[in-house]
Amino acid sequence: MSTSASAQMSIELSLPSELGYEVIARDAIAAFARRLGLAPERIEDLKTALCEACINAIEHGNLLKPELRVQVHCRVEAERLVIEVLDQGVSPFAPRGEPLSIIEKVSGLGSLRGMGLLLISQLCDEAGFVSRSGAGNCFRLAFQRQAIGGAHC
C-alpha cells in the first residue's frame, strides 16, 4: 500500500482528557480494526491495550486535566495497523529503570498499579513511546495484519 493510500485510509479521533472516554476510543478503533479484518482475538487485545494507553495519556501525560485533549491516530500500512495515542504532555514520559515484571508485582514485590505498559507490551506486536515534533507524548501500538483474510481498507 502506498504512503498516500495509507494516509487516505487513516482515521483520527480527538477526545476529552477524562477517564471513561477511553471506552469511546476503544469502540471506535475496534470498529476500524473489524473493518480491516483483524482476527476477533486480536481485536480484544487491541481494545485492552488501547484503553490502557488512553488511560496513561489522560492520567499521566495530561495529569487528569479535563480541558486537555487526547488524540488517537490510526493508519493502515501494508503489514501493520498502527495506532498512536497523543497527549499534550503536561507530564512528559520519563522511564524509571527496569520495571518489575507482572509476575513479580503479583507476587507482592511491588505495587499492583503501574502494569499498563507491561500489559500493552504483551498484547501488541510493537509498543512504545516515539518522539514527536510538538509538545506531548506519543505512544505507538502496532498490530501485524498478515493473518487478515478478505480485508478491505
Next chain:
Amino acid sequence: MPFDVKAMGDETAQREPVEKVIELRLPSRLGYERVAMDTASALARRMGFHTDRVESLKTAIGEAVTNAIEHGNQHDAATKVVVMLTAREAELIVQVADQGRKPLDQECTTRQPQIAERLERDDKGGWGIWLIRELMDEVEFSTAPSGGNQVRMVIHLER
C-alpha cells in the same frame, strides 16, 4: 454529566453545562460509517440513552455519513468526513460535514419521498434524509463557508 461552576461577576455564580466534544475524521469510503456508528453508540450508552434510542442514533449517523461519502464527497478518497459529537447534560449533538465535491440540493432535505417514485430507482434509495428526520429530534442541513455540506442532528436524553 457534571456541571462546571464558573464565577460570573462579583458574587454570582452561574451553573453552565459542560460540553464534551469528540471529533472523528474518516476516509470517504463506504464501510467507514460503521466507525462513526460505533463511536456514537459508545458515547450515547455512556450518557445513559436507552437501547432503542441508541439504535436510532446509529441508523441516523450511518445514513448521514453514507450520504457524505457517496454524495457530498463523491467517493473521492482524498477527502474526509468529519463527525463531531457534542455531549451535553440532556442531549447529544451530532454534526457530520463533508468537503462538498457536490453541493446538496436543499430541496432534497425537506421533500417527503414517494414510495412509487423511489421504487422506480435502481438502488431503491433516497430514504436517508427522511429516515434521519424520523429518528432524530432536531435536524438541520446547511452549507459551510468552505462549500461543504453539513448536517446537525440532535437527540434528546429522556431519563
